[in-house]
Amino acid sequence: MHPTPLVARRERRIVSSAAPVRWLLIGVALAFLGFFLVVPLVAVFSYALQKGVGAYLAAIQEPESLAAIRLTLLAAGIAVPLNLAFGLAAAWLIARFRFRGRDLLLTLIDLPFSVSPVIAGLIFVLLFGRQGWLGPWLAEYDIQIIFAVPGIVLATLFVTFPFVVREVLPIMQAQGSDEEEAALSLGAGGWRTFVHVTLPKVKWGVLYGVSVVSGHIRGATNTLPLHAEILYNEYNLAGAFAVASLLTVLALVTLAIKKYVEWRAEAP
Amino acid sequence: MSARRRVLPGFGLTMGLSWLYLGLIVLLPLSGLFLKTFTLTWDQFFETVASPRVLAAYRLSFGAAFLAALVNAGFGLLVAWVLVRYRFPGRGLVDALVDLPFALPTAVAGLTLTTLYSHNGWYGRHLEALGIQVAFTPLGIVVALTFIGLPFVVRTVQPVLEDIDADVEEAAATLGASPWRTFTHVLLPSILPALLSGFTLSFARAIGEYGSVIFISGNMPMKTEIAPLLIVTRLEQYDYAGATAIAGVMLAASFSLLLAANLLQRWTQRRFEVRPG
Amino acid sequence: MKSSHLLSLLLAVVLALGGCSKPADARGEPITLLNVSYDPTSEIYTDINAAFAKQWEAKHGTKLAIKQSHGGSGKQARAVIDGLDADVVTLALAYDIDMLHDKANLLPQAWRSRLPDNSAPYTSTIVFVVRKGNPQGIRDWEDLVRPGVSVITPNPKTSGGARWNYLAAWGHAQRKAGGDEAKAREFISALFKNVPVLDSGARGATTTFAERGIGDVLIAWENEAFLLTQELGRDRFEIIVPSESILAEPPVALVDKNVDRKGTRAAAEAYLQFLYSEEGQELAAKHSFRPRSKTVAVKHASRFPTVSLFTLDEVFGGWKQAQQAHFDDGGSFDRLYVPQAK
Numbered sequence: 001m002h003p004t005p006l007v008a009r010r011e012r013r014i015v016s017s018a019a020p021v022r023w024l025l026i027g028v029a030l031a032f033l034g035f036f037l038v039v040p041l042v043a044v045f046s047y048a049l050q051k052g053v054g055a056y057l058a059a060i061q062e063p064e065s066l067a068a069i070r071l072t073l074l075a076a077g078i079a080v081p082l083n084l085a086f087g088l089a090a091a092w093l094i095a096r097f098r099f100r101g102r103d104l105l106l107t108l109i110d111l112p113f114s115v116s117p118v119i120a121g122l123i124f125v126l127l128f129g130r131q132g133w134l135g136p137w138l139a140e141y142d143i144q145i146i147f148a149v150p151g152i153v154l155a156t157l158f159v160t161f162p163f164v165v166r167e168v169l170p171i172m173q174a175q176g177s178d179e180e181e182a183a184l185s186l187g188a189g190g191w192r193t194f195v196h197v198t199l200p201k202v203k204w205g206v207l208y209g210v211s212v213v214s215g216h217i218r219g220a221t222n223t224l225p226l227h228a229e230i231l232y233n234e235y236n237l238a239g240a241f242a243v244a245s246l247l248t249v250l251a252l253v254t255l256a257i258k259k260y261v262e263w264r265a266e267a268p
Numbered sequence: 269m270s271a272r273r274r275v276l277p278g279f280g281l282t283m284g285l286s287w288l289y290l291g292l293i294v295l296l297p298l299s300g301l302f303l304k305t306f307t308l309t310w311d312q313f314f315e316t317v318a319s320p321r322v323l324a325a326y327r328l329s330f331g332a333a334f335l336a337a338l339v340n341a342g343f344g345l346l347v348a349w350v351l352v353r354y355r356f357p358g359r360g361l362v363d364a365l366v367d368l369p370f371a372l373p374t375a376v377a378g379l380t381l382t383t384l385y386s387h388n389g390w391y392g393r394h395l396e397a398l399g400i401q402v403a404f405t406p407l408g409i410v411v412a413l414t415f416i417g418l419p420f421v422v423r424t425v426q427p428v429l430e431d432i433d434a435d436v437e438e439a440a441a442t443l444g445a446s447p448w449r450t451f452t453h454v455l456l457p458s459i460l461p462a463l464l465s466g467f468t469l470s471f472a473r474a475i476g477e478y479g480s481v482i483f484i485s486g487n488m489p490m491k492t493e494i495a496p497l498l499i500v501t502r503l504e505q506y507d508y509a510g511a512t513a514i515a516g517v518m519l520a521a522s523f524s525l526l527l528a529a530n531l532l533q534r535w536t537q538r539r540f541e542v543r544p545g
Numbered sequence: 546m547k548s549s550h551l552l553s554l555l556l557a558v559v560l561a562l563g564g565c566s567k568p569a570d571a572r573g574e575p576i577t578l579l580n581v582s583y584d585p586t587s588e589i590y591t592d593i594n595a596a597f598a599k600q601w602e603a604k605h606g607t608k609l610a611i612k613q614s615h616g617g618s619g620k621q622a623r624a625v626i627d628g629l630d631a632d633v634v635t636l637a638l639a640y641d642i643d644m645l646h647d648k649a650n651l652l653p654q655a656w657r658s659r660l661p662d663n664s665a666p667y668t669s670t671i672v673f674v675v676r677k678g679n680p681q682g683i684r685d686w687e688d689l690v691r692p693g694v695s696v697i698t699p700n701p702k703t704s705g706g707a708r709w710n711y712l713a714a715w716g717h718a719q720r721k722a723g724g725d726e727a728k729a730r731e732f733i734s735a736l737f738k739n740v741p742v743l744d745s746g747a748r749g750a751t752t753t754f755a756e757r758g759i760g761d762v763l764i765a766w767e768n769e770a771f772l773l774t775q776e777l778g779r780d781r782f783e784i785i786v787p788s789e790s791i792l793a794e795p796p797v798a799l800v801d802k803n804v805d806r807k808g809t810r811a812a813a814e815a816y817l818q819f820l821y822s823e824e825g826q827e828l829a830a831k832h833s834f835r836p837r838s839k840t841v842a843v844k845h846a847s848r849f850p851t852v853s854l855f856t857l858d859e860v861f862g863g864w865k866q867a868q869q870a871h872f873d874d875g876g877s878f879d880r881l882y883v884p885q886a887k
Contacts, residue, residue: 018447022354029350032343033362036415039390041368043380086289093282103534107527108290111298113469114522116476116496117374119515122503123297126304126512129627131649133300139628147629157293166469170427170462215629216614216621217579218587225373230615232379233584233748235776237756244376251371255364321882379752386757403757404742487700487743489882497745501702504619505873506644 044248048241059231059239060246067219068227068243074149075210075223079156080164087164095172113162120159121212124151147215152223155210298519304512316510317517321489322498329495330521332406333474336413341467344421345459351422352429366422369415374479381412382484404486409494412481413474420473421466428462461537468529475522575608576812581631583618583705583795584748585769589832590635596828597819601812609812617746618705625651625800632804632813635797637705639663640864642798651802665794666820667834670852671713673785674754674763674770681761685787686717689762690735697760698740699750701871701878706747710764711878712867713791716860720789730877737881755782766793767849771833789853791860 049056059065094106112120126132128145138145145151211229214221222230224247232240305313316322350356351363369377385392385402395402402408432455440450478496486492495518502511582590594611601609614621614629618637625631626649636642642664645651657664675683681694689696699707714736715729722728742759744750747769754763755777762785765773770784797817804810819825826836830845842849861867871877 021447025346026350026354026356029343029347030362033347033365036411037365037368037418040377040380040384040415041365041372043384043390044372044376047380047383086285089278089282090286090290092278093286097279099279099283103527103530105286105290107523107530108294110469110472110526110530111519111523112294114472114475114526115298115519116478116499116515118478118496118499118503119301119476119519122511122515123301125627126300126508127297131627133303135628144628144630146627147624154293158297161293166424170424215624216616217629218613218615220612225375228373229375230587232375233615233746234587235748235751235772237752240379241376244373247373248368248371251368252364255367259360321879383756386753386759388758482745483749486741487745488741489743497703500745501700503623504703506623506648507874510874 041248044241045245048238048245050241051238055238056242056245059236059242062239064219064222065224065227065243065246068222068224069246071149071152071220071222072224075152075156078153079160082157083161083164084168087161087168090165091168091172095169109165110162112158115158117159117211121155121210121214124154124158124213146213147217147221149221151213152210152221155213159210301512301519302516304509305516308509308513312509313513316502316513321493322495322514324490325493325495325498326518326521328406328409328493329475329518332409332413332494333471333477335410336417336474337467337471339410339414340417340421340470341463344418344466344470345425345463348422348425348429352426366419369418374416374477375483377415378412378480378483381415381480382408385411385484403484404488404492406492408484408486409481409492412484413477416477416480417470417474420470421463424462424466424469425459428459432458457536457539461533464529464533464536468526468533471529472522472526475518575610576809577610577612578632578809578813578816579612579614579630580633580635580816581614581621581625581629582635583621583637584615584746585766585772586635587613587615589828589834592828592831593820593825596824597816600819600824601815611816617703619703625649630803630807631800632807632809633797633799633817635795637795638708638864639794639796640868641705642796643864645798645800649802651800652798653801656798657796659799660797660817661821662837663794664796664798665837666797666817666825667795667829667836669767669793669795669834670790670854671710671764671787671793672767672770672790673787674765674773674782675761675785677781677783679783679785683762683785686714686732689714689764690732690739692739694739694762695741695760696736696739696762696764697742697744697750697754698764699747700743700745703745704747704750706766706769707750708867708872709766709791709793711871712857712861713793714764715871715877716791716855716857717787717789719860720855733877734881751777767835768833786850786852789855792854792856794857 090105090109094102115123124146128134128138128151130139145154210223211226214223214226216222216226216230218230224243228240228243228247231237231243308316347366351359351366372380382403383389385395385408387393387396387401387403389403392403400407402411436454437450440454441447445453476496478494478500481494482497485494485497487494487497495514499511499514502508502514580590580594590611590613594613598609598611601607614624614631616624618641621629621634622636622641622644625634625645634642634645639657642652642656646654646656653659660666673683673689675681681691682688683694688694698710701707701711711733715733718732719726719729742753744753747765750763751765751769751773754760755773763770763773767784767786774782774784797820799810799813799817801810804813820829821837823838823841826838826841830836830841830848833848835849836842836845857864857867861870869876
């Protein structure tokens with residue numbers, strides 16, 4: 001018996017519904033997505049291009065935008081692998097074992113979902129800020145956590161933590177209970193999970209939660225979502241949407257990479 | 269497989285790692301929040317969290333989040349169904365698009381939606397002609413929260429739908445069950461846990477949402493003021509303790525809801541497990 | 546990987562990125578200043594920073610870099626209190642800078658008198674923006690409480706600019722009624738009945754008014770009104786200046802504790818002085834702020850219509866009193882929205 005690859009798309013035998021039912025359901029689903037999702041996305045690009053393609057490109061190539069892009073990639077670059085490592089551990093634990101406190105653990109992992117972004121940054125300020133619990137100690141050693149990159153990374157870790165676990169968990173649970181399968185898949189799983197599952201799903205837009213710990217220092221501690229907000233506050237609506245559309249493009253690019261890698265893997 | 273290998277490796281290690289990481293990144297910072305709240309007396313605490321305006325805000329934030337999660341549960345299931353079971357042109361693209369509410373900064377999402385639904389926006393002008401006002405009403409808040417929670421149900425239900433063994437369905441069909449019966453008695457029970465999970469995540473995410481809602485909500489006290497806004501106004505007054513009090517209450521409520529939903533999900537999983545024949 | 550190794554790795558990563566703050570060296574090394582400011586000032590400080598850096602380099606031979614941070618005035622003040630390493634702050638209201646002293650002792654209590662003109666090198670005032678042609682015929686404060694007129698102003702609980710708006714309206718009503726607070730309360734109450742939406746920030750309010758076509762009149766800072774008409778369409782909006790308004794004094798200050806620790810006091814003090822210099826005042830006027838300097842003001846008189854101005858101190862006795870009476874919990878703004886007992 002060969003182990004099930006972590007993310008293979010099995011060719012399902014599809015038990016099809018009757019044609020009219022099928023097309024009705026597809027129609028309603030697409031209408032819902034179109035109304036709620038596609039049109040707003042088109043609107044983002046439309047506002048971004050309001051002042052023309054030249055202005056769009058200029059907004060993106062501006063040094064502060066580039067710095068924001070670098071910072072966003074850096075924060076994600078640190079947060080995603082860390083969250084993945086621990087996400088795998090937690091998912092393995094929850095998927096494979098029964099123990100007291102399992103539901104409690106899962107609920108605590110979900111908790112950052114419901115923490116308002118207003119609070120997400122505040123808690124790190126309460127901990128690491130000058131007036132916070134660790135403030136005096138940090139000041140003594142001249143260590144800057146919040147209003148600098150470490151704070152942004154911590155806040156990013158906090159807000160994106162449950163996403164990774166929640167993505168990896170169903171995959172672990174969908175694995176058979178065959179022990180060898182499971183053990184093998186964990187070994188092969190780390191890198192492949194990263195490339196096929198986690199990377200395409202990096203939640204660039206959720207990073208609003210880092211707003212409070214950022215300090216908004218232009219060119220230094222503004223991530224892309226924050227930079228978009230700054231541009232909006234300067235009446236540069238086209239610029240704000242240009243930066244926002246960049247995040248959308250980033251998401252689409254990682255998805256395209258994923259599809260390409262999968263396609264290559266399946267080629268004979 | 270020898271008897272020695274019956275126990276899967278890694279229990280101790282993963283247990284330790286999970287709790288350590290959770291403790292450092294989540295629990296420790298959150299405890300700082302509660303510690304701040306404890307600096308208030310009981311009277312001050314109740315005065316802050318139980319004032320009429322704050323109560324109205326809780327009702328709004330939780331109520332709108334619940335409605336949005338319901339909408340996402342229903343339509344999310346439909347979208348997942350359509351994506352998994354049918355083939356149609358553009359399917360891959362649609363599948364990719366479902367994740368995009370996460371790619372957009374919430375503030376930008378809020379701006380876009382507000383512009384779309386306000387009275388001279390692409391949607392707003394038609395809706396208002398029909399007498400439906402979306403922007404600056406609770407309905408607008410529900411719309412914004414639906415947008416940002418959209419991917420959750422789809423993504424939790426999809427893997428489960430994909431894994432359903434066609435054998436079971438065919439067996440039901442050969443036994444004479446109509447497609448509808450097959451759906452309600454065979455398929456729905458197996459996806460119910462995932463559906464509940466997706467609903468809960470969508471709900472949890474929507475409760476605390478600020479960036480995407482603050483533009484479309486109108487912020488009129490007692491009517492369209494969301495709870496996170498009241499937290500911000502407390503901060504503006506340098507009333508950190510009051511802010512953490514309101515936040516703490518919301519957090520405790522969210523935690524209870526999430527716990528209840530997770531327990532419910534596990535119960536339905538056990539109850540409705542469909543074993544292949 | 547053992548959990549202890551992972552923990553060490555995590556800590557190492559965090560500390561490596563944190564690092565120590567770099568102290569400025571007054572002996573010819575490049576100096577960096579951080580100016581923590583509020584939202585609408587990014588353009589003026591881009592110009593000011595360039596001009597001052599040039600001047601400093603010519604005079605002292607060392608390079609000077611000035612970093613900017615912008616955000617809501619209150620939020621910025623809180624950030625500085627919580628550790629944002631500002632050398633100077635240039636905020637929207639004196640109250641926010643007072644808090645730097647009260648909450649974190651970052652500067653002396655009497656900071657305001659250290660620089661000329663109450664530490665406000667430029668001023669602004671509160672005006673109205675209406676749609677081209679002024680269809681509702683808005684001329685003065687009284688027109689804002691007419692039934693059927695829709696007024697846009699941000700939420701005073703979350704926006705510094707909104708507080709200036711509120712106090713301008715209250716101040717006018719109170720002065721007109723000869724100091725009668727009850728009449729002022731009535732006026733404000735009627736005004737806010739005409740407000741359909743309370744955006745959380747000034748920019749939100751402007752967008753609501755300008756882009757979404759909501760409201761007949763927007764109450765805004767004068768410099769914002771200029772910015773609005775420039776950026777979003779000179780042919781779409783008009784600025785109406787009321788008969789009297791409040792003198793809005795956005796203050797600037799040195800953050801003593803930070804500059805002494807970083808050794809940047811000389812540069813920071815010179816920077817603030819620059820704002821009062823002719824060049825600085827010209828730049829202020831260029832960006833639609835009213836300059837303090839009489840000579841510069843005369844040059845730009847045509848841009849800034851004469852308004853009868855009252856100060857916050859004379860009507861309200863100071864920001865602390867105003868904040869407590871109007872914007873804190875239970876203040877006059879909160880009382881506007883007490884649910885009616887059924």
